[in-house]
Amino acid sequence: MTTATAPKQAAGASYLAALMAVLLIGVGAVGVRDALLGAGVIDGSAWIPAVLRLFDGLVAGSWLLPVGVVALVLGLFCVVLALKPRRRRTVDVDADSAVYLDVREVARIASAAAETVSGVLKANSSATRRRVAVRCLVTGPVSREVIEQAISSELAALTHPVRIRVKTRTEATT
Structure with missing residues (x-):
């Protein structure tokens, strides 16, 4: 590398x-x-x-x-x-060359990965260099572990894994 x-x-x-x-x-x-x-x-x-x-x-x-x-x-x-020292806003990607992702891109990837899970209507994410917080609007009983697994597999290329926290909220039906 x-x-x-x-x-x-x-x-x-x-x-x-x-x-x-x-x-x-x-x-x-x-x-x-x-x-x-x-x-x-x-x-x-x-x-x-x-x-x-x-x-x-x-x-x-x-x-x-x-x-x-x-x-x-x-x-x-x-x-x-x-x-004041400049802050680092990127995370390393495991690649043959120097590749970095901005934390905003990590949040976007996490949201997109969560939205691929069946039952997730919408996902919003925020990220730091060490953690990703995902808030999901779901249609029914969707397992947070399944969403975490989908996000984790998308972010597997990061050199240092981030902590993933998923919160779900069921859509109110009228």
Whole structure:
């Protein structure tokens, strides 16, 4: 079996970095606009000096401490987010090459396998790397063991078997 690095979830800091990049692009666009105004290419009033005039003459007040604490907490959050390890959301498949399944695909396979059992009308699944929970709507007395066996045989290709938990609910007939 060939080993390769398992795919991982996107880093939490990547979403924050994308947001900060968009904000920085906006600040750059304002700077370019004001530079074009200064060069006389376009007409209008400059935005940057107007914003700076808002802060001119501002003195420290009682509001400064809470704003500083909020900025500190946001900064620490960003550091923790950047250092947080990426989660692995895949399971290994026993194959000659490196093959991985996302846990959402494992849940879909489990639902499809449960729905092949006679008497199961509908199945919904959720999965983690270690377990699969399947909720089945059945028409009558369908054995949970039979459903578990069908799911287990479909997921037999996984390198590490997952725990399967099946809950059945009988369809109400009127």
